[in-house]
Amino acid sequence: MNTNPDEATLALWLDDELAGADHAAVEAWALTRPEQLAARGEIRGWRATMAAAIPPSEEPPYPDFFNSRVLQAIREQTPVAVPQVKSFSWKSWCMPVAACVGMALTFWVGTKTKATPEYDVAGAPKAIPVEPVVYTPENGVNAEWFASQEASATVIVLKGVAAIPDATDFSETVYLPAEREIDSTASTEVEPTLEKGQQ
Amino acid sequence: MIRNMIHQEADAWDLSQEVFIKAWHALPKFEAKAKFSTWLYRIAHNTVYDWARKRKIESSGEFNDEIFERERIDSASFTTPSGGESPDATMANAELRVKIQIALGKLSPDHREVVLLKDVQGLSYKEIAEAMSSTLGTVMSRLFYARQKLQALLKDEYESR
Numbered sequence: 001m002n003t004n005p006d007e008a009t010l011a012l013w014l015d016d017e018l019a020g021a022d023h024a025a026v027e028a029w030a031l032t033r034p035e036q037l038a039a040r041g042e043i044r045g046w047r048a049t050m051a052a053a054i055p056p057s058e059e060p061p062y063p064d065f066f067n068s069r070v071l072q073a074i075r076e077q078t079p080v081a082v083p084q085v086k087s088f089s090w091k092s093w094c095m096p097v098a099a100c101v102g103m104a105l106t107f108w109v110g111t112k113t114k115a116t117p118e119y120d121v122a123g124a125p126k127a128i129p130v131e132p133v134v135y136t137p138e139n140g141v142n143a144e145w146f147a148s149q150e151a152s153a154t155v156i157v158l159k160g161v162a163a164i165p166d167a168t169d170f171s172e173t174v175y176l177p178a179e180r181e182i183d184s185t186a187s188t189e190v191e192p193t194l195e196k197g198q199q
Numbered sequence: 200m201i202r203n204m205i206h207q208e209a210d211a212w213d214l215s216q217e218v219f220i221k222a223w224h225a226l227p228k229f230e231a232k233a234k235f236s237t238w239l240y241r242i243a244h245n246t247v248y249d250w251a252r253k254r255k256i257e258s259s260g261e262f263n264d265e266i267f268e269r270e271r272i273d274s275a276s277f278t279t280p281s282g283g284e285s286p287d288a289t290m291a292n293a294e295l296r297v298k299i300q301i302a303l304g305k306l307s308p309d310h311r312e313v314v315l316l317k318d319v320q321g322l323s324y325k326e327i328a329e330a331m332s333s334t335l336g337t338v339m340s341r342l343f344y345a346r347q348k349l350q351a352l353l354k355d356e357y358e359s360r
Binding site for chain 2: 011047
């Protein structure tokens with residue numbers, strides 16, 4: 001290259017951005033100009049220093065959280081697909097009118113129709129009252145029942161049942177849960193107080 | 200790039216998220232005239248400058264240099280670059296990184312961005328011009344002056360290497 005390259009070409013060459021014939025031409029021109037070769041070497045060194053000191057990319061502190069926030073924001077900002085609005089047609093106004101006319105016609109027909117005849121229920125079969133049956137658990141025990149509508153009470157009398165001895169301890173027939181089963185979370189130190197009405 | 204443009208780490212990550220969200224919404228408009236990465240850098244550039252503009256308005260019209268300033272680095276910010284380096288090299292690079300970040304903080308946002316895009320991200324002049332909506336000549340000029348100023352700020356460090 002006999003003539004000097006323009007500033008833009010020289011800047012591209014200094015930053016190693018020239019290629020092909022342009023690059024070869026400036027290289028040939030720079031061979032006799034050590035200051036230009038030194039300038040290019042300086043820029044190369046500078047770029048290497050910068051690249052070593054500052055990483056070109058950096059991971060976010062919490063990548064998953066970062067990505068999830070981006071995705072969430074995209075989801076929230078993406079408009080929901082709106083169904084297409086049908087174009088106006090005769091059906092859009094004709095159908096409601098037809099429905100109203102149909103309802104009015106049905107009502108009018110209903111008012112003109114004969115009332116449903118009442119059926120005679122006098123001859124219908126009546127329910128037969130059934131005597132209640134009382135079953136006893138033991139043979140030889142007879143059970144009778146008496147009902148009083150006035151007292152609204154029913155009494156069942158058992159005959160033939162052996163007398164219960166006085167020594168019978170009824171507490172044995174009652175299931176008392178163990179202390180642990182009562183309430184494992186309740187305090188055992190304080191006894192619960194009951195109101196008189198509840199006892 | 201955003202992490203190096205804005206010194207508040209939380210704001211930088213918020214803006215990074217915003218960039219991805221904007222890119223997602225703008226994806227149907229991407230015409231593949233430029234590289235996808237250049238297109239993404241352009242969105243990042245616009246997002247950062249919009250954010251800075253809003254901050255400027257919020258601060259009663261006065262330009263707040265602290266937005267881009269790196270002299271006050273967050274205590275929680277990462278100063279150790281990732282990679283499998285030796286502990287000595289890691290420490291030396293960490294120190295250098297802090298010094299470079301402080302020096303970058305003294306540049307104007309335009310100069311800082313052009314240095315970051317060229318020397319850290321490795322974009323070409325043409326790609327930087329597309330990302331910054333600028334001309335090739337402007338990018339070349341900004342990079343030349345930005346490098347000069349940075350080298351002057353890091354003179355001791357730079358000469359020892």
